[in-house]
Amino acid sequence: MFKIVSLPGDGIGPEVVAGAIRVINALADKHRLEISIDEHPFGGASYDLHGDMLTEETLEACKNCDAVLLGAVGGPKWENLPHDKKPEAALLRLRKELELFANFRPAKVYDALVNASSLKADILSGTDFMVIRELTGGIYFGQPRGYDDNRGWNTMVYEHHEVERIARLAFDAAMKRKKKLVSIDKANVLESSQFWRNIVHEVHKDFPEVELTDMYVDNAAMQIVRDPKQFDVIVTKNLFGDILSDISGMITGSLGMLPSASIGTTHAMYEPIHGSAPDIAGQNKANPIATIASVAMMFEHTFCMKNIADDIYQAIEQTLASGLRTADIAQPRDRVVSTTEITDAIVANLQAS
Ligand code: NAD
Ligand code: IPM
Ligand code: MN
Numbered sequence: 001m002f003k004i005v006s007l008p009g010d011g012i013g014p015e016v017v018a019g020a021i022r023v024i025n026a027l028a029d030k031h032r033l034e035i036s037i038d039e040h041p042f043g044g045a046s047y048d049l050h051g052d053m054l055t056e057e058t059l060e061a062c063k064n065c066d067a068v069l070l071g072a073v074g075g076p077k078w079e080n081l082p083h084d085k086k087p088e089a090a091l092l093r094l095r096k097e098l099e100l101f102a103n104f105r106p107a108k109v110y111d112a113l114v115n116a117s118s119l120k121a122d123i124l125s126g127t128d129f130m131v132i133r134e135l136t137g138g139i140y141f142g143q144p145r146g147y148d149d150n151r152g153w154n155t156m157v158y159e160h161h162e163v164e165r166i167a168r169l170a171f172d173a174a175m176k177r178k179k180k181l182v183s184i185d186k187a188n189v190l191e192s193s194q195f196w197r198n199i200v201h202e203v204h205k206d207f208p209e210v211e212l213t214d215m216y217v218d219n220a221a222m223q224i225v226r227d228p229k230q231f232d233v234i235v236t237k238n239l240f241g242d243i244l245s246d247i248s249g250m251i252t253g254s255l256g257m258l259p260s261a262s263i264g265t266t267h268a269m270y271e272p273i274h275g276s277a278p279d280i281a282g283q284n285k286a287n288p289i290a291t292i293a294s295v296a297m298m299f300e301h302t303f304c305m306k307n308i309a310d311d312i313y314q315a316i317e318q319t320l321a322s323g324l325r326t327a328d329i330a331q332p333r334d335r336v337v338s339t340t341e342i343t344d345a346i347v348a349n350l351q352a353s
Contacts, residue, residue: 001034002303003065007042007058010078010087011276012286012339013071014045019288019343020069020295026347027299027308038065042094043073043087053090059097063267067302068098070271071291075278096136098269100262101162102169103133103241104297105273107228107248107258112320116253116329119225127251129231130177132170133241135262137162138192140238156192158237163199170235171207180232182213184220184240196237221247245273254328256287259294261301268302270294280327284338287326289316292346315349 006021008014021037028035040046040058047053053073062068073087083089108128114121142155167183174181183200185193197214204212215223217240223230224247236244249255255274262269272290280286296312299305324345325334337345 001036002067004035004037004067004069004298005058005061005065006037006039006069007062007071008039008045009042009071009073009276010044010075011072011278011281013043013073013276015071015281015284015286015339016272016288016291017069017071019339019346020291022343022347023292023295023312023350026350027311030351031308037069042070043090044075044078046090047078047081047087053085053087054093059094062094062098062269066268067298068267068269069291069295069298070269072272072274072276074276075281092140095262095269096141098262098267099136099264100267100269101134101136102166102263103135104173104261104263105131105133105241105245105248105258106260106297107131107245107251109251109253110257110317110320112317113253113257113329115331116325117250119228119250123226124228124251127228127231129228129248130173130233131241131245131248132166132173132233132235133245134158134162134166134236134238135241136238136264138238156190156237156239158192158196160199163196164203166235167200167203168206170233171203171210174210174233175207178232179210180213181210182215182220182231182234184215184217184234184236184244186217186240187214188216193237200235217244220244224248224251249273254287255290256326256328257289257293259290259292259297261294261297263301268298270298284340285327286339287328288339288343289326289346292316292343311350311353314353315346318349319345 008017109124139154139156142157145154185196187193187197249258258273260273296309300309324337330336
């Protein structure tokens with residue numbers, strides 16, 4: 001019996017999570033798996049119901065399941081709340097409480113979508129890299145933080161063990177891929193980045209087969225759009241990983257395509273990298289593929305069923321190959337369909353496989 005907690009959240013969150021849950025239920029039926037899915041309010045949706053973005057009940061449920069499936073949180077309705085009361089702060093607290101220190105964000109081009117990006121097809125074709133973003137440290141969590149009428153301040157701080165554990169995990173991931181790791185920092189300016197770099201090189205001694213390169217984050221942003229095929233595994237700090245993974249979204253054609261897995265030693269959460277997209281929320285227009293591919297990552301990493309993960313990716317590929325597109329990935333001659341229609345097609349392809 002697998003226990004999933006779903007947190008649809010705000011904006012397009014409930015729309016894309018509904019699609020992902022249909023995929024999970026179809027797979028449970030097909031393979032006779034016992035999977036329970038408990039939905040809990042989170043973010044603005046929870047605030048509107050309970051006056052609290054992350055209730056103790058939701059947190060406890062997340063701590064007592066095998067995997068959390070998150071949609072997205074945030075939106076204009078809650079953006080003027082005090083900083084520590086915003087939906088985004090609740091997401092950071094949830095990641096911290098579950099100790100999800102590693103966030104895997106795979107940037108891979110589907111053949112059918114090489115023309116969907118603003119980047120040229122021959123630059124993109126064959127791109128397949130993994131951004132490993134440190135998720136529970138750095139400037140997102142450092143103290144002191146705050147602002148008054150005259151100053152605003154945050155602290156970028158890393159502890160030795162925080163850098164060491166993410167570095168080890170990144171070298172491990174590189175060993176399972178093409179054995180090329182790029183560590184991205186700003187060591188020419190920031191002491192906390194020099195510290196990061198020193199530790200990554202220390203850990204490298206245990207992984208001599210991996211080719212390690214250091215890259216400054218400004219250059220890395222340019223290199224990702226200039227020649228994305230040069231990358232295999234990227235490891236980087238929390239803030240840099242946030243920015244670079246949205247840039248990587250354009251490799252896949254849309255933010256709506258990029259899944260993620262947030263992993264710790266005891267818990268795991270699966271979340272598309274995009275936000276609540278208030279501009280298209282409630283219109284049945286959102287691309288659910290990032291969330292459905294996050295379910296594939298759940299089957300692979302938490303349930304250890306790589307064959308089912310592969311079936312999900314294949315169903316996505318078949319659906320795209322048949323020409324169906326949500327608006328974000330559509331080209332002029334494509335057939336534009338809704339969130340529910342593209343989900344119907346993915347589910348049908350999964351059932352037929
Ligand atoms: P966003 O990712 O929500 O949207 C950026 C752009 O990408 C928009 O034009 C949107 O329509 C488009 N887009 C995003 N996901 C899409 C999808 N699945 N299908 C089609 N188009 C999609 O970023 P934003 O507008 O900067 O932020 C909106 C809100 O979401 C903010 O409150 C922000 O804090 C929050 N946010 C939450 C998360 C999260 O919960 N994990 C992540 C990022 C942003
Ligand atoms: C993401 C988001 C979050 C982040 C926000 C909403 C807290 O942008 O998951 O990429 O910055 O980590
Ligand atoms: Mn982000």
